Amino acid sequence: MRITTWMKATALSISTLLSTSVLADDPLKVGFVYVGPVGDHGWSYEHDQGRIAMKQHYGDQIETTYVENVAEGADAERVITQLAKSGHDLIFTTSFGFMNPTIKAAKRFPQVKFEHATGYKRSKNVSTYTLRTYEGRYVSGVAAAMATKTNTIGYIASFPIPEVIRDINAVFLGAKSVNPEVKIKIVWVNTWYDPGKESDAANALMDQGVDIILQHTDSPAPLIAAEKRGVMGIGQASDMSHFAPKSHMFSVRNVWGPHYIRSAEKVVNKDWQPEDFWGGFQDDILQIVSINPSLPQELQAAIKATQAKIKSGEFHPFTGPLLDNTGKEVVAAGYTLNDTELASINWYVEGIDATIPN
Template identity: 65%
Template sequence: MSLERTLALAAALTLPLQAVAADDPLKVGFVYVGPIGDHGWSYQHDQGRKELEAHFGDKVQTTYVENVNEGADAERTIRRLAQAGNDVIFTTSFGFMNATERVAADYPDKTFLHATGYKQAENLGTYLSVTYEGRYVTGTAAGLVTESNVLGYIASFPIPEVIRDINATYLGAKAVNPDIELKVVWVNTWFDPAKEADAANTLMDQGADVIIQHTDSPAPLLAAQKRGVWGVGQASDMSHFAPEAHLLSVVNHWGPYYIDTVQAVMDGNWEPADYWGGISDDVIQIKEINAKLTDEQRAKVEGVITAIKSGEFHPFTGPINDQGGTERVAEGATMTREELATMDWYVEGMTATIPK
């Protein structure tokens, strides 16, 4: 066989294989710390996954793994997804950070995105929703409706994301109610309905008449309605669980980010970045503000939303002192992403302590 005929045959045999490869769907994997039925954080990430599927149709094939423990289980799960041929892998909890970094180093041809962390590489980016914007709005609404001037916050783990959200809640409330006190109960879990309900009841026993949570089940909201106080929905719209108690929900809308990221990978122009999506990006949404608020109260809440969305106002613009009275943010200055990402202190006026 001549050399020319050999080359022509090889080219002909290669064409069908290339066509099949081009038609293969992009495989996208998701790792969730909780169940998709938590109606909170993991539920909303899964809603984003469904938006991704709806947008791309048969151009993508998604897989998810729920209830993944942070630590060795996370690394095994992420590695299995890489070995299974997933081209893009989203890991959606702070505690997955080190595991994601290790697996990404072993699979340089795949793209990894880690939610709420800070470690990056050539094939590893980070992303988060700017929940502190929603918490500031929450604090504003809570400070307006409270009668006891005591707010209760159910906190998951003492990581910067949770600490800055507690601070934002307090600052928002303090701006409209100088007599406010914010009590905090740490539960050391993202999802445990029984623990969350117990924490809510503990806070209500201490006088809190608005319950705010950084955990993922509707149990605190249900406990609030049972005792006739206000509650705030976490990550998804929780108004239908306890409509009488529901003050508002701070909703994480992940679909746009997942769609844009996967499109960038498909187009070959994805680059690692530290994405922060907030109210102006529609990644943070304020849903179902209770109709029982007065027109004046609603106007104040919506005014804060508008100011944050337009960029006119940032919740962490100084002057801001820490709990000990030391200036952390000068008057007129705004905290940088790096400063916010490492926040490990409470603002002045907070009486709670941060666990070590």
């Protein structure tokens, strides 16, 4: 993980604070709720890496607990409630489907601070936090469209929620920016983590002529399937390069540690307030990692240049004019969608020949 000036300053301020804090005798208790296993090598894995970074940063001054493989819905509410009951001061719930269970638990435990990943509902003791994954998806679209030989790229989608729809759009916008002939095929698997389903989806896409695989699911199964058939792919959430050394183009990695350290510091300082936090390339919470050295130099340069333009703020993927795939203008010329609008996208951009499932 890159150590930024902000992180060094944060480390110093937290260390100074905790050396004189009551936490020396009464550790801050922080809980995490994961939708998948910590060994998914994707989304939940990286959240747990963030938890570990927090623990390493604080040492004995903090106590962390995690519960993995928690189903979205009633089971999530039960787990979140149990963490709140057992004295946790701060609870992170890390999947979109945990949103309503988090809000319900927060009403019952107003003394506990909650942070929910990728949702949009907040309250006096509930924050939301997410990543600008669309930035990485746009870069992925550029790379996929430059690498494809069939002009057909494939996307394995989890659930038809705004986050996933937004990222499909970002991939296609990036792809069309360098290859007007490119097409995208989408398979919905209705799961975040199911290696069998993910592998089947990858094979189904490759059977339809797809030669670049992208995914919004959490296991490396699609990349492994691509490696077996000599097709290229892009890793999701964590560095997946070791699962498919020939087929792996690069991974878009989520780095949650800085946010978790920052949130804990605010609880300790008693200045935690509900917020809607978005992290991206600009603060290195979203990263392009392990670019395959076998890729053509022109492609490697395009990946880096596109990331740099987004990171600097020179370019935003959702700046108009943009039409949806029915021809309706959804983003006016010169206008850039704000975070609230980005969090509620429910349309496909022009050129995607598909409909969004109910």
